Amino acid sequence: MEIKVQSDSEHQDESKQPLLQDTTETEEKTLIQKAISQTFQSTAHLANLLPTGSVLAFQLLSPIFTNQGICDPISRFMTAVLVTLCGVSCLVLSFTDSFRDKKGNICYGFATTKGFWVIDGSATLSPEVAANYRLRFIDFMHALMSILVFVAVALFDKNVVSCIFPTPSDETQEILTRLPVGIGVISSMLFVAFPTKRHGIGFPLSAN
Numbered sequence: 001m002e003i004k005v006q007s008d009s010e011h012q013d014e015s016k017q018p019l020l021q022d023t024t025e026t027e028e029k030t031l032i033q034k035a036i037s038q039t040f041q042s043t044a045h046l047a048n049l050l051p052t053g054s055v056l057a058f059q060l061l062s063p064i065f066t067n068q069g070i071c072d073p074i075s076r077f078m079t080a081v082l083v084t085l086c087g088v089s090c091l092v093l094s095f096t097d098s099f100r101d102k103k104g105n106i107c108y109g110f111a112t113t114k115g116f117w118v119i120d121g122s123a124t125l126s127p128e129v130a131a132n133y134r135l136r137f138i139d140f141m142h143a144l145m146s147i148l149v150f151v152a153v154a155l156f157d158k159n160v161v162s163c164i165f166p167t168p169s170d171e172t173q174e175i176l177t178r179l180p181v182g183i184g185v186i187s188s189m190l191f192v193a194f195p196t197k198r199h200g201i202g203f204p205l206s207a208n
Contacts, residue, residue, distance in 0.1 A: 049191060050150055051202030054089040058082065058150075062157055069162030079163045083154050090150045094143035096200030097133050099125070108201050111135045142196050145187050152180040152187070 065078045097116065098108045101123040109118040115130030125133075154160050161168075161176060168176060 050090050050146055050153070051093040051200070053202045054086045054093065054150070055153070057089075058086045058154070058157075062159055066159040066163040069159040071163035071166070076163055079160060083160065086154075087147050087150050090146040091143050093201050093203075094146045094198075095135065095139055097198045098200060099123075099133075109133075111139060111198070138194055138196070139198070141190070141194060142198075145190055148183050149187050152183040155180045 061082055062079075065075060065082050067075050071079065095111050096108060097111055098106050099116075101107055105122075107118055107120070107123045109116050111133050113135050115127065116125055116133035118124065155176060165172060165176065
């Protein structure tokens with residue numbers, strides 16, 4: 001009698017098991033989800049390469065301007081302005097740099113084609129030293145990558161996406177899902193291949 005009960009139980013368990021094809025599809029989906037999740041995390045870490053002030057301003061004001069993702073036309077306009085201003089801030093601050101004066105104070109300024117312009121004018125650099133801070137092609141590359149990274153960070157914000165694209169189509173949803181991943185992968189490779197030596201406003205300071 002006991003053997004018959006076990007047999008029925010085993011038969012029921014086997015009937016509940018999914019087919020081999022379904023199991024394979026589930027495993028493939030799980031692997032894809034894990035890969036996308038890891039890529040999202042690595043892309044989110046790229047925010048450390050952006051000016052701290054711009055990222056903090058965006059993260060603090062985004063829930064307020066977007067009304068937690070429930071936007072009317074005014075909120076949508078304010079969100080667009082916020083994203084634009086923060087993006088421009090990332091662009092402009094990519095051309096800033098810093099140095100320590102004779103007293104050890106940190107002085108900030110903008111790199112120019114001829115040298116370095118100190119913002120507050122509290123210190124001056126000799127033409128030979130200032131020439132080391134002049135604009136280079138790689139600065140424009142880093143500025144472009146900073147904007148792309150910020151766009152990826154903005155697309156990771158559900159409130160911003162829900163505000164700007166309240167009812168996205170399937171094609172738009174697919175782009176919004178894959179575009180930040182592509183930006184993260186490409187930007188991470190470029191930042192590693194062409195690292196910046198500048199320590200501008202909002203960026204980590206140099207030990208020297």
